[in-house]
Amino acid sequence: MAQRILIAEDNDRVAAFLEALLRHEGYATERTADGIETLQHIGRGAPDLLLLDLRLPRLHGVDLLKKLRKSTVGRDLPVIVATGVYRGERYARAAQGLGVRHYLEKPFSAEALLLAVKDMLSSRQQEAAAEESEPFDHHLYQAFSTAFSGTCHFEGTRGAILSFLAGTPVSLRPGFVHRDFGDYLFQNGRISADEYDYYQAAGRFRSDVLVQLGCLRYPELLQEKLAYLNGELIEAFSGPPLKVEQRPFPLSPGLQLFTLNMPSLFYRGYWRSSAPDTANPFPEDVYGQFVAPAAAFYRHVNFLDLNEEERRFVGQLDGSRTMAECLEGASGLMPLLRLLKTFGMLTFAREPLSPELPAGMPLRTLFNILEDETGASSDDPLESFSDLVADESRDDEPLVPSQPAPPVLPETVDLSLRVRQVFDGLQGKNYYQVFAMEQGKFSFDQLKSHYFRLTREFGPEAMMQLAGEEAGMVEEILATVTTAYNTLSDVIKKERYDELLGSDKVGLGQKGDDIFQSQVQFQSGKVFLDMEEWDNAEKALQDACNIAPKNGDYLAHLAWSIYRNPRNGSSPAMREKVRQMLNRALSLDRVPSAYAFKGWMLLDGGQDLLAEAEFSKALKLDARHALARKGLREITEKREQEKKGLFRRMFS
Structure with a gap:
């Protein structure tokens, strides 16, 4: 029987195209043209998949999604969003909170749509087959917390068998990714095909035969076994739910051959398995x-x-x-x-409480507590948003927190009321008043501070909580604030706007407006770096470099924005370009940031000594340079770990 796909799209031409494409692939399709009709249709019988346009008449797509997720029939319904309005990674991430894994921006290709459809429908089939299964981390923590000794036999993973001693994994074969430990070494070029064959056959999968063959020294063998086991288990966090059969065996009390860092393994596994x-x-x-x-x-x-x-x-x-x-x-x-x-x-x-320090535990220190818990440490990151806000603006009543709040938190204020307050407050105000400024007292720091606070407060997470009239108000708020910011942060546009207001004083009120404009773009670029909006950072910093092409600091930060952008991570050509840009920046200006950025590139490439030299150069120019200090600290900590020795890490 063909799988049913419901297309919720009010544009007849688009809906007809989608319907023809999906039917050609063998799917049964149904169509609705507004949010209320879609909700009623699903209530009569849920389809296998919903293809949803967000801007629907009568009931907004976001509001529709929220209602579905609160209902029995729509709680687990697979949904693909196709939108031409809400663009950008931030909206896609916010939609994930409502269970949307594929977020397509119009126009999208037929191939992209079909890949998303096949992925969602196949995932649903796998979920149905795994109703009695549990996520891998559930099985792992159950064994760890009960100090289980024995073997766990997993179904659906080549019959993987994971052995535990007192709650700690010690052996895995076959693996979740590699066939076994020998295959892991072979794939990484540590042993040859002949040596791998010997390991499997005559060696009977005993890892010490690899020492006998001269493939690895014994300390190297132990280190590789830890890397293999850690890597396999972390990958399993991203896998489907599994069924497991536990087979315990007795173990002498207190026996511990070697140990994985289990809390760290879970932490890295959770990073791998979810955004x-x-x-x-x-x-x-x-x-x-x-x-x-x-x-x-x-x-x-x-x-x-x-x-x-x-x-x-x-x-x-x-x-x-x-x-x-x-x-x-x-x-x-x-x-x-x-x-x-x-x-x-x-x-x-419900009331303040005291920490529960374990009785009799002589705790020396906590490695993961900042000395300055207020966040005023000298080791703060290089580009801190708070560092860019002028002191005068810090005394203002903040519109919103300076950083985005966690995506799912109980509302402490009525969001709808807040939207209406801000919307009413913007009516009849000029661009200066939007940012709580007077025309004759322009402050770029205050402009930037209020702009980012407002756009963060009414970002995608807020949009996903609103519908109807309030959603429209948010769109108008963002449009007004963005237009005002773009006007006042641009030299020419600001001059024209001042003329429109009838002011005798036009421009930014500072000598060398082109120089000041480059400073504006540079500061904006640093803010985008702090927010990890790499494309926006690159654009702003490129504008700064275009205006001031001989400024080494601007060029160094532009290189850093290109290097940090994930889309450039696998490109050797882009890395070489960044290296050349940093060298060019240093030929223009011996700025500490350029040395620090070079140091981190070298450190990422495993060249610790060269990286240390670059960090030292940065600190000679600026002894408190946060990024260089952080790099040296990481190198020092790495060396301290190496000094402790492999055996001590394994057996202590």
Whole structure:
């Protein structure tokens, strides 16, 4: 029987094209032209897949999705969004929160649509077949938390058998990715085909025969076995749910041959298996409660290697703040939150509470707590948004937090009321008043601060919570704010606007408007770097370089934006271009940023000594350069780990 696809599209021409394309591929299709009709159609009998246009008459597509996800019939309905209005990665990420995995922007190719359809329908079939299965992390944590000793036999994975000693994985064959440990070494060029054949046959899969053959030294063998086991288990986090049969065997108490870093393995697995901001693990009611470390927190947290934002968040978990307060201004924490929930590392209460330090545990230090928990550490990242906001603007009443809030949090204020307040407040105001400025007292810092606060407050996450009149108001707010910002941040446009207002004083009120305009673009580019909007950063920094082609700092930051952009990550040509740009920047200006950027490129390439030299050059010019300090610290920590020795890491 053909699988049924419902096309919710109000444009007859587009809908007819989609229907013809899908029917040609053997699917049964049905059509609706507005949101209410679509909802009623699904209520009479859910299709296998919904192809949804967001801007539908009578009921907005986002509102339709929200209603579906709250209903029994639509909770798990596969949905592909096809939109020509809401463009960009931020909207796609926000739609993921409503269970949308494929977000197509019109015009899209027939190939892209068919690939998305096949992926969604095949995934649904796999989910139906795996109703009794559990995600891999569930099985792994169950064995770890119960100190299980024995073997876990997984179905549907070549019959993979994972062996545990006291809750720690010690052996896997066949693997989830590679056939076995020998195949892993062969694929990575560590052993030859003949040596792999011997390992499988005469060696009977005993890894020590590889030492006998002279393929690896014994310390190298242990290191490779750890890398193989870690890599295979992390990949399994991204796999489908599995059925498992546990077969225990007795083990002498206290025996521990070697250990994987299990908390770190889960943390890396959660990063691999989901986008950082899409899956909120805690129920919504805990975000208004006070949070503190549970006893399990102290047993596991020192095994983690957290980034600065995560360390700052962890440092706030002292029982005096609510979960929402700790998360304010943070993003990208969902893998860490999933780990904290899985391992039971947090405790919640309606009133302030104290941390649960395990009794009798002589805790020396916590590696993942910033010394300055307020975030004012000298090791802050190079491009900090707060560093770019003028002191005068910090005294203003903030419109929104300076960083985006987590995507799924209980609303502390009525969003609809907030939308109406801002919308009414913008009526009848000129562009200066939109940003709380007077025409004769222009401040680019204040302009930038208010612009990014407003666009973050009413970004895709807010849009996904609204529909109808409020959604239209948000679109008008963003259109007004964007037009005002583009006008006031451009020298020529601002002059013309001042003339329209009848002002005697036009322009930016500063000598050398072209120089100031390059500074405006440069500061905007640094803000986009901080927000990780690489394309926008590159565009703004390219504009700055076009205006001031002999400014080495501008050119260095442009090179950095190209290097950090994920779409350039696999291109040797782009890396070479970045290297040449940084050398050119240093020939123009000996700026510390260029040395620091070069250092990180070398460090990423495994050239630690060369990287150290570049970081040192940066610090000679600026002793507090955050990015260079961070690079040297990473090299130092890496060397300290190497000094401890492989055996100590394995057996301690």
